[in-house]
Amino acid sequence: MIEFPAPRGPLPGYLAVPGSGGPWPAVVVVHDAFGLSSDIRRISDRFASHGYLTLAPALYRRGSRVGCVVRTLRSLAEARGDAVDDLVAARDHLAADERCTGRVASAGFCMGGGFCLLLAPRGVFDATAPNYGVAPRGLDELRNACPTVASYGARDRMLPGAAAQLEQILTDGGVPHDVREYPGVAHSFMNKWPTPGPLRVVERTAGLAYSEPEAEDAWRRITAFFDEHLKESETGS
Numbered sequence: 427m428i429e430f431p432a433p434r435g436p437l438p439g440y441l442a443v444p445g446s447g448g449p450w451p452a453v454v455v456v457h458d459a460f461g462l463s464s465d466i467r468r469i470s471d472r473f474a475s476h477g478y479l480t481l482a483p484a485l486y487r488r489g490s491r492v493g494c495v496v497r498t499l500r501s502l503a504e505a506r507g508d509a510v511d512d513l514v515a516a517r518d519h520l521a522a523d524e525r526c527t528g529r530v531a532s533a534g535f536c537m538g539g540g541f542c543l544l545l546a547p548r549g550v551f552d553a554t555a556p557n558y559g560v561a562p563r564g565l566d567e568l569r570n571a572c573p574t575v576a577s578y579g580a581r582d583r584m585l586p587g588a589a590a591q592l593e594q595i596l597t598d599g600g601v602p603h604d605v606r607e608y609p610g611v612a613h614s615f616m617n618k619w620p621t622p623g624p625l626r627v628v629e630r631t632a633g634l635a636y637s638e639p640e641a642e643d644a645w646r647r648i649t650a651f652f653d654e655h656l657k658e659s660e661t662g663s
Contacts, residue, residue, distance in 0.1 A: 430481070432515035434508055439483040439516060440467050442474035443525070451529040451656035452520035454513060454551070455482040456538030458617065459495065462486070465618050466535075473533070476649050477657070479526050483516045485509050502540050505562060513541060514550055529656045533648065534559055535617055539576075543592075546571035553655040555648045558582060558613050561592060568592070569599025575651035576603070577644040579611035604651055608640040616641040 429436040440462060444450050453473045457466045462484040473480040486494035488508065501507030517530050531553040534542040539559020546554045547567040557577045561568070568574075574596055578589040589607035596603040608615065615637040 428481075430483075430516060430519040433511045434488065437483055437485075437512050437515070438462075438487050439481050440470055442467075442470040442480040442482075444474050444477050444479065447477065448479075448525050449527045450477050450479045450525060451531070451552075451652070452479040452481070452523070452526045453652070454516045454520065454530060454532045455480060456513060456532060456534035456541045457482060457485065458534075458536035458538050458614070459499075460619065461491075463619070468618065469533075469535075469616075472645070478531075478652070479520060479523065481516050481520055483512050485512060499537070502537060502544065503563075505544055505564070509541065510544070513545060517550055527656075531555065531652050531656055533557070536614060543568065543571075546574060553652055555652070557616055557644065558585060558588075560585060561588065565591070565595060568595045569601070571596060571599065571601050571603075573602040573651070573655045574605070575648050576605045577616070577640075577647070578605075578607045579613060579615050579640070580607050580609045581612035584613055602655065604647055606644070606647065608637075608643075611635075611637045611640045616644055 428441045429438055455470050466482050470480045470482045485498050498509045501509035520526050520530050521528050529552045532542045532551045533555040535557045539556035542554045542556035543559050544562045547570040551572050553573040555575045589605055593605040614634045618636050
């Protein structure tokens with residue numbers, strides 16, 4: 427865990443550093459509504475193992491947890507506020523790190539995927555990977571998004587048609603993209619939450635269960651896409 431500077435004061439985050447080499451491109455991992463969990467640390471470690479300096483900000487660390495959750499969700503809905511500022515600050519912190527090449531992507535899950543889509547057209551990130559993220563209200567702005575690799579589940583009751591909608595808007599804008607909807611899964615199929623045994627039935631019924639085949643394919647696509655748009659462009663320059 428580290429602290430990084432942000433407009434409303436230092437914020438904690440989980441920093442994962444590749445084992446060797448460098449400098450590296452970087453990734454800001456945006457957590458879901460459950461916060462900076464062991465699952466988000468696992469995801470951050472996986473990006474680092476692939477050669478990305480990775481920071482997952484802890485967005486729920488200013489005041490009570492309930493208040494932080496409410497303010498963070500409001501920030502996503504209103505497209506502004508502390509959570510947006512904190513994510514931009516996390517990006518700036520990584521870009522200024524001497525171990526970073528200066529190229530930074532974002533990757534988010536559920537709520538975090540929504541923040542990725544919100545920030546994609548703002549010139550903050552060089553690429554983004556929103557996973558089952560809700561599109562922002564200003565959907566047309568995504569015509570100007572950074573390169574985007576997105577993953578959805580066809581059985582996701584919360585986001586019906588979201589993949590096709592995003593595919594169309596990115597295509598219309600000429601944005602480099604890879605959007606895929608996996609037919610056999612629903613929401614959160616890439617997340618491994620430490621769910622107590624009795625709740626696993628509820629998890630499966632609600633369509634929130636992890637599914638390894640689809641998750642691994644999504645990981646393959648994300649890392650290949652990030653390599654193309656962050657690592658190869660850096661080598662070419």
